[in-house]
Amino acid sequence: MTYYILFILGLGIGSFLNVVTMRYKEDGLVFGRHIVFGRSHCPNCKKVLKWYELIPVISFILQLGRCRSCKEKMSYQYPLIEIITALIFVSVPYYFFVYQKEMFVGISDNFLIEYSVIWVLVFLSLLTIGVIDYRKYIVPDELVVLIALLGIGWTILLFESNNFSAITGSFIGSYADLFNLRENLWINHLVGSILGLLAIGAIFFGTRGAAIGFGDVKLFGALGLLFGYPDIFLVFFLSFTTGAIFSLPLLVRKLKGMKDFVPFAPFIIIASFLVFFFGNDILRLYFDLFQFQL
Ligand SMILES: [Zn+2]
Numbered sequence: 156m157t158y159y160i161l162f163i164l165g166l167g168i169g170s171f172l173n174v175v176t177m178r179y180k181e182d183g184l185v186f187g188r189h190i191v192f193g194r195s196h197c198p199n200c201k202k203v204l205k206w207y208e209l210i211p212v213i214s215f216i217l218q219l220g221r222c223r224s225c226k227e228k229m230s231y232q233y234p235l236i237e238i239i240t241a242l243i244f245v246s247v248p249y250y251f252f253v254y255q256k257e258m259f260v261g262i263s264d265n266f267l268i269e270y271s272v273i274w275v276l277v278f279l280s281l282l283t284i285g286v287i288d289y290r291k292y293i294v295p296d297e298l299v300v301l302i303a304l305l306g307i308g309w310t311i312l313l314f315e316s317n318n319f320s321a322i323t324g325s326f327i328g329s330y331a332d333l334f335n336l337r338e339n340l341w342i343n344h345l346v347g348s349i350l351g352l353l354a355i356g357a358i359f360f361g362t363r364g365a366a367i368g369f370g371d372v373k374l375f376g377a378l379g380l381l382f383g384y385p386d387i388f389l390v391f392f393l394s395f396t397t398g399a400i401f402s403l404p405l406l407v408r409k410l411k412g413m414k415d416f417v418p419f420a421p422f423i424i425i426a427s428f429l430v431f432f433f434g435n436d437i438l439r440l441y442f443d444l445f446q447f448q449l
Pocket of ligand 1: 197198199200201202222223224225226227
């Protein structure tokens with residue numbers, strides 16, 4: 156029952172995220188007045204939308220994906236972002252309470268709720284960054300700062316709830332022990348941020364900003380603070396792997412030439428998502444494949 160309510164709530168918040176990303180301008184604030192308080196209208200005919208044209212997903216389906224007034228096709232971004240947001244609202248608590256329950260044995264339900272709140276906010280921020288980068292090739296600084304603050308909040312919360320997966324606070328579970336982890340969470344998260352910056356900074360300066368933008372570098376520093384060491388390396392590795400898997404067919408089919416710019420933040424975000432949900436499973440698969448015994 157709770158999950159149904161969270162899903163519906165997510166659809167509504169997703170609708171708001173659509174507004175934020177659609178109205179975002181390069182020189183403006185992500186949460187500026189015109190973004191938060193303006194009335195929604197059709198981007199084509201400018202007609203102000205009625206409440207029944209603004210119901211997440213349902214309006215899109217009933218109107219067969221077209222504006223009621225001018226019949227112009229609506230972007231698939233609208234229902235897609237709404238559904239992804241709803242899935243974030245459902246899957247984050249599911250992760251802590253059900254899917255990776257054994258990693259959080261001994262943590263009270265109240266802490267698990269606080270964990271969920273932090274990570275729902277993380278993924279909402281990341282989703283917004285991803286859409287804005289995809290549309291405008293920009294990673295907004297205020298959202299990067301928000302991720303860094305959530306990283307600090309997360310570290311404080313881990314500290315308070317303490318016995319998180321035997322000291323680590325890592326999403327790769329016991330595999331984190333292989334990486335000479337320090338017992339001090341703050342050191343792990345600071346080191347994660349610095350190493351993340353160094354790794355991505357090397358790519359940025361090595362390619363002279365051809366492969367990735369400086370916004371991606373800043374985002375990585377914030378994610379390092381959030382994920383900590385060693386998880387940030389898995390985020391790093393998976394960002395480039397998913398980026399390559401996606402870009403290769405495009406290059407082969409020549410839809411995009413080598414010089415065309417592919418926004419990188421969406422891959423960082425997919426990688427963050429994979430590490431959070433499946434980091435432990437990915438490493439288990441890796442070590443099973445190579446017959447490595449812990
Ligand atoms: Zn219209």
